[in-house]
Amino acid sequence: MPDASFVFAQSLSGLTAAMFLFLIASGLSLIFGVLRVLNFAHGAFYMLGAYLAYQSMLWLGPGPGLFWIAALGAALGVALLGGVVERVLFRYLYGKEELYQLLFTYALGLILSDVAKIFWGTQQKSVSRPPELAGSFSLFGATIPQYNLFIIVLGPSIALAFWFVLQRTRAGRFIRAAALDRETLGALGVNVDALYTWVFMLASFLGGLGGALISPMRATTPGMDTEVIVEAFVVVVIGGLGSLWGTFLGAVVYGQVLSFGILFFPRFSIFAVFALMAAVLIVRPWGFLGRPLR
Amino acid sequence: MLHVLTMLLAALLALPLVAEAQKPIKVGMPMPLSGPPALFGDPATKGAQMFVDEINAKGGVLGRKLELLVRDSKADANEAVRVARELILKENVDFLVGTLTSAEGPAVSVVAKENKIVFIAPIPKTDQLTAADKLHPYVFRVAATTTMEGRSAAEIVARWPVTRVATISFDYAYGQDVTRAFVEHLKKIKPTVEIVDQEWPKLGEQDYNPFINAQMAKKPEAIFSSIWGGFFVTYSKQAKALGVFDAIRYNFIGVGEAATPETTKSMGADYPVGIWGNSYDAFYWGETPAHRDYTARLSKYLKDEYPSSWAIQGYIGMQFLTEAIKKAGSTDSDKVSKALLGLTVDTPVGALTIREKDHQANRGQLYGKTVKDAKYPFAIMKPVTYVDPSKFMD
Numbered sequence: 001m002p003d004a005s006f007v008f009a010q011s012l013s014g015l016t017a018a019m020f021l022f023l024i025a026s027g028l029s030l031i032f033g034v035l036r037v038l039n040f041a042h043g044a045f046y047m048l049g050a051y052l053a054y055q056s057m058l059w060l061g062p063g064p065g066l067f068w069i070a071a072l073g074a075a076l077g078v079a080l081l082g083g084v085v086e087r088v089l090f091r092y093l094y095g096k097e098e099l100y101q102l103l104f105t106y107a108l109g110l111i112l113s114d115v116a117k118i119f120w121g122t123q124q125k126s127v128s129r130p131p132e133l134a135g136s137f138s139l140f141g142a143t144i145p146q147y148n149l150f151i152i153v154l155g156p157s158i159a160l161a162f163w164f165v166l167q168r169t170r171a172g173r174f175i176r177a178a179a180l181d182r183e184t185l186g187a188l189g190v191n192v193d194a195l196y197t198w199v200f201m202l203a204s205f206l207g208g209l210g211g212a213l214i215s216p217m218r219a220t221t222p223g224m225d226t227e228v229i230v231e232a233f234v235v236v237v238i239g240g241l242g243s244l245w246g247t248f249l250g251a252v253v254y255g256q257v258l259s260f261g262i263l264f265f266p267r268f269s270i271f272a273v274f275a276l277m278a279a280v281l282i283v284r285p286w287g288f289l290g291r292p293l294r
Numbered sequence: 295m296l297h298v299l300t301m302l303l304a305a306l307l308a309l310p311l312v313a314e315a316q317k318p319i320k321v322g323m324p325m326p327l328s329g330p331p332a333l334f335g336d337p338a339t340k341g342a343q344m345f346v347d348e349i350n351a352k353g354g355v356l357g358r359k360l361e362l363l364v365r366d367s368k369a370d371a372n373e374a375v376r377v378a379r380e381l382i383l384k385e386n387v388d389f390l391v392g393t394l395t396s397a398e399g400p401a402v403s404v405v406a407k408e409n410k411i412v413f414i415a416p417i418p419k420t421d422q423l424t425a426a427d428k429l430h431p432y433v434f435r436v437a438a439t440t441t442m443e444g445r446s447a448a449e450i451v452a453r454w455p456v457t458r459v460a461t462i463s464f465d466y467a468y469g470q471d472v473t474r475a476f477v478e479h480l481k482k483i484k485p486t487v488e489i490v491d492q493e494w495p496k497l498g499e500q501d502y503n504p505f506i507n508a509q510m511a512k513k514p515e516a517i518f519s520s521i522w523g524g525f526f527v528t529y530s531k532q533a534k535a536l537g538v539f540d541a542i543r544y545n546f547i548g549v550g551e552a553a554t555p556e557t558t559k560s561m562g563a564d565y566p567v568g569i570w571g572n573s574y575d576a577f578y579w580g581e582t583p584a585h586r587d588y589t590a591r592l593s594k595y596l597k598d599e600y601p602s603s604w605a606i607q608g609y610i611g612m613q614f615l616t617e618a619i620k621k622a623g624s625t626d627s628d629k630v631s632k633a634l635l636g637l638t639v640d641t642p643v644g645a646l647t648i649r650e651k652d653h654q655a656n657r658g659q660l661y662g663k664t665v666k667d668a669k670y671p672f673a674i675m676k677p678v679t680y681v682d683p684s685k686f687m688d
Contacts, residue, residue, distance in 0.1 A: 006511040013503030122332030124524035126560050129535070136535060142507075145535035217535070218500055219527035219560075223329035227500060259504040267465055267494050269504070 005141030010259045016148040018255030019155025023210035025232040025239070025247050026162065027203035033242030034179045034199045037093055040105040041085075043229030044112035045204045049078045049211025050220040051116055054125045067130035067216070075209035082204025086197050094196075109225060117222050127215040147216060154213075158206075159248045166244065175199060179242070234273060238280045240290020249288050318361035319354075319625050321346075321615065322381030323392040323608075324402060326369035330498070330524035333556060334604040335394045337596075338416060339364045341605025342391065344595045345612040355619050360612075363387060367398055374398035378405045388625050389413070391611040396420035396440075396468035403433045412618075412627045412634070416611035417604075419443060420467040421475075424652045431631045434648055436610050436655040440468060442683035443572070443659065444475025447549050449681070450570060450661060451476075451516060452484040454545050459487055460514035462505060462521060462529075465494035472520045472549060479686070490514050498525065502532045510538060517542055522550030526557055530566050544568035553664050554603045558673040567666055567673045572659045575603040575643065578674055579660060588642035600670070610641045614648065614655070643680065649687075658682045 024046050031039045056070035089108065093101050128134075133146040166172040177185045178195055186192045211224075218224070231254070239250025254273060261272030286292045323342060326335035339362075346360045354360060363385055367374035374393055381387045382405070390406055390413040393399045399418030406413030407430045415423060415435045422428055424435055451459065461477065463469030473492070480487050491512040493505040509517070517538070521529045526548060533539065539546060546569040551557070553571025555578075577593070577600055580586045588609075592601040614637065619625055622633035638647040646655045662675025 003511070006507060009507040009511075010504055013501075013507055016503065017501045117328070122328065122336050123556070124330060124333055124527050124560050126527050126531070126562070126564060128562070128564050129531075136537060143510075143537040147535065148503075217528070217531055219330070219524040219531075221330040221524045222332065223498075224500070227498065258501075259507075262493075262504050262508055266492075266508075270496055 003141075008140050009142035009144070010263070011256065012142070012144060012148065012152065014255035014257075014259030015152050015155075015252070016255070017258065018251040019151045020210055020214055021228075021231055021235050021254060022155050022248055022251035023158065023206055023213070024228055025235040025251060026158070026244065027206035027210075028232050029236050029239070029242055029244065029247045030199060030203045030206075032236070034175055035090070035094065035196055037090065037101050037105065038098070039203075040102065040229060041109035041112060042203070042207050042232065043225035043227075044109040044116075045078050045082060045207035046211040046214075046228055047113060047116060047220075047222075047225035048081065049074050049208030050127075050215040050218075050224065051120050051125065051211075052077045052208070053212035053215045054120075054127050054220050057127055062128065062131070064131055067127075071209065071212035074212040075205050078208025078211075079201045079205035082208075083197055083201040085204075086200035090200065091193075091196075109229070113222060113225050120220075122222055125215075125220040127220065129216040151213065155248075155251075159244065162244055171198075234277050236287075238277055238287055240287030243287070243289045243291075246287055246289030253288075316358070318359040319356075319389075319619070320361050320363060320385060320387040321612070322378065322385060322387035322390045323362055323364045324367040324374045324377045324381070324390070324398070325364060325392045325608075326394050326398075327364070327366040329369055331369040331394050333523050334417065334551075335367075335369070337556075337602035337604040338394070338608035340596060340602070340608065341592070342608030342612045344592060344605065345609045345616075347595075348591075349616060355616050356623065356625070358625075360616070362612075367393060369395050369398065371395075371397040371401040375401050375405055378402045382409050382411060387411075389615055389627070389630070391416060391608075391615055393418055396423070396471070397466065399423045399435075400428060400467075403428065403430070406430075406432045410627055412615070412630050414611045414615055414634075416607040418468075420471050422467060422471070424654050426652075429653060432627060434614070434634050434653045434655075436614055436646065436648070436657055437607060438574075438657050438659050438683065439654060439687075440471035441475045442657075442687055443549050444472045444477075445479040445686045446572070446659065446661060446681045446683060447518060447547050448476050448479035448483065449686075451480055451518065451545075451547055452487075454516055456515035456545050457486050457488055458490045458513065458515040459518065460491040460493070460509050460512060460516070461489065461518045462493040462495070462502075462509060463519065464497040464499070464521065464525075466497045468522075468550075469494070469497070469520050473518070476518050476549075495521075500528060502529050503536065506533055506536050506538060510536070510541060515542060516545035517547075519546065519548045519552065520550045521548070522552070523557075526550065526552045527561055530561070531564060534564065534566050539566045539569060546570065548572075551603070551659075553662065553673075553675050555600055555672070555674070556602060556604070558664065559600060559671075562672055565664065565673045567664050570661065570663050571675065572661045573603050573675065574659055575606040576660055576675065576678060577601050577603070578670070579678055579680075581680065582642075582644065584640065584644075585642045606642060610639075610643075610646070610655075610657070613641055614639055614646075654687065656682065656684045656687065 052074035240246030261269035365377040554573040622629040662678040
């Protein structure tokens with residue numbers, strides 16, 4: 001039996017991975033919930049977030065506090081791009097067949113990743129951890145990087161803020177209404193087109209933020225977009241498409257299964273995750289907290 | 295009159311021959327140009343192109359120019375096979391020089407065998423590429439092998455005052471082969487060593503935290519890693535945050551070119567300075583005049599003060615091919631293949647020979663402990679040693 005400090009460290013690393021995935025998957029889930037489009041290009045927004053954070057750090061240079069400005073700027077940049085993409089391109093996809101949507105968003109993702117390659121080349125880029133959180137501390141015999149702890153706190157904070165906006169604000173009511181019945185909402189005098197753009201920008205912001213915040217932990221390279229989109233999809237599917245807390249729960253379960261999977265099946269931890277997804281799809285095809293489709 | 299006619303006719307008949315002689319010798323190069331492996335694939339094609347430009351400026355080979363046709367293999371075996379076939383069938387290339395990963399190399403080797411075209415692999419290391427059951431007359435390798443690399447690392451680790459050793463490698467051909475070679479050789483030369491843990495993340499893993507926690511729970515005193523390229527950046531960032539390098543007092547060796555200048559450069563101050571690593575080349579090595587000259591030319595060609603350490607593999611691959619064509623006096627693959635057997639070439643890293651028995655060059659690598667050097671804004675290996683693998687190739 002592994003000792004307690006190892007189990008503790010392992011669950012925390014699973015939680016860190018989960019919170020990153022939640023950031024990315026929540027945007028994916030939001031776009032599907034409201035706009036009814038499965039956005040395969042979401043991974044590219046995440047990648048652009050990482051590259052923009054890298055670029056901003058180049059401009060800003062090292063220094064206390066600057067990473068946060070870079071990360072926020074990168075996320076805002078990605079949100080802006082998302083807004084343009086929604087206005088100019090996505091607009092024509094609503095209500096179309098899923099196959100067209102899939103092909104379109106997939107193609108968009110490929111184009112965006114090639115654009116990134118034109119700007120930043122194929123060489124790996126690396127962002128340093130912000131000096132404020134560069135250290136680590138010991139807890140119950142486990143070494144915990146401060147940055148990981150920040151991510152673990154950030155995830156639920158964003159989920160709560162999200163929940164608050166959706167449930168308690170006027171804009172949130174509109175978003176929920178748009179998810180249920182777009183036409184009626186429009187007939188009641190709400191500018192649904194603008195609402196869609198805002199929702200898309202918010203989702204892109206979350207994807208971009210995920211990419212920017214992950215850049216101190218991973219190498220920023222071409223191809224990081226396709227890796228993450230598969231994981232985010234698994235999370236959204238097991239959590240329940242379009243459900244905020246479902247996505248959160250899905251991410252947490254995914255992270256823990258991955259972390260502890262390597263204990264029991266050292267060479268099949270990936271298998272454990274996909275076995276979980278298959279099991280969920282068989283037993284509860286609509287996911288943990290999703291609603292069955294009519 | 296008849297005489298003149300005959301001469302005209304002869305001249306006419308000779309025309310296609312002349313045209314044939316003017317046609318360039320085409321070399322197809324499948325190489326990853328996208329995704330993290332492009333970090334190495336891209337400079338390798340540049341090194342090959344520099345060699346081609348230089349030889350063409352001197353009039354080419356057998357009076358013909360060389361032409362390099364580069365295609366993106368996407369570091370994928372299926373894609374590498376597809377572009378290799380396309381290069382042969384559509385572009386009519388005479389030879390193949392290329393591939394990077396240990397998945398692509400053996401796959402393209404099969405294509406070369408089918409089409410009876412000489413194929414020189416400049417980077418893939420898996421032993422399987424030139425293993426007795428896979429070897430055929432047309433496949434050659436100028437890269438190190440997993441056996442050579444794993445054993446070189448074992449020779450270094452055996453000198454450390456440690457007994458509890460752990461390994462972390464990707465779960466595919468290269469990772470498995472190099473780790474096995476390392477473990478077997480280390481146990482042989484230092485029987486007191488105990489392998490306390492082996493982690494096998496999937497190729498391209500992005501989150502190493504769970505693997506690192508599991509490994510550190512076994513309290514290793516030294517770690518062998520074959521996490522390569524951009525993946526090493528991700529791995530070492532996460533390992534550093536978890537205090538791995540301090541816990542094992544930097545008794546860490548990263549093969550798969552973990553100490554390559556590109557990697558230390560891209561990580562800057564984040565690089566775990568003090569670990570051991572290897573590299574195919576290093577611009578700061580400068581052991582011989584030939585190497586210094588090569589580095590200066592490459593630096594100019596790439597317009598980079600600190601030129602890539604991967605260009606050399608493309609360069610050496612093309613060098614061997616060209617020398618073999620000269621020796622054979624022909625571009626016929628059967629003749630070039632025979633010419634390559636036992637061929638010795640003066641490369642920028644010294645004289646290398648392709649062995650007759652397994653078509654493998656004695657290509658060693660540079661090894662060293664990484665240190666900070668005031669001359670450069672990133673870590674370098676110092677002292678850096680070229681480990682000649684000749685004594686443990688079998």
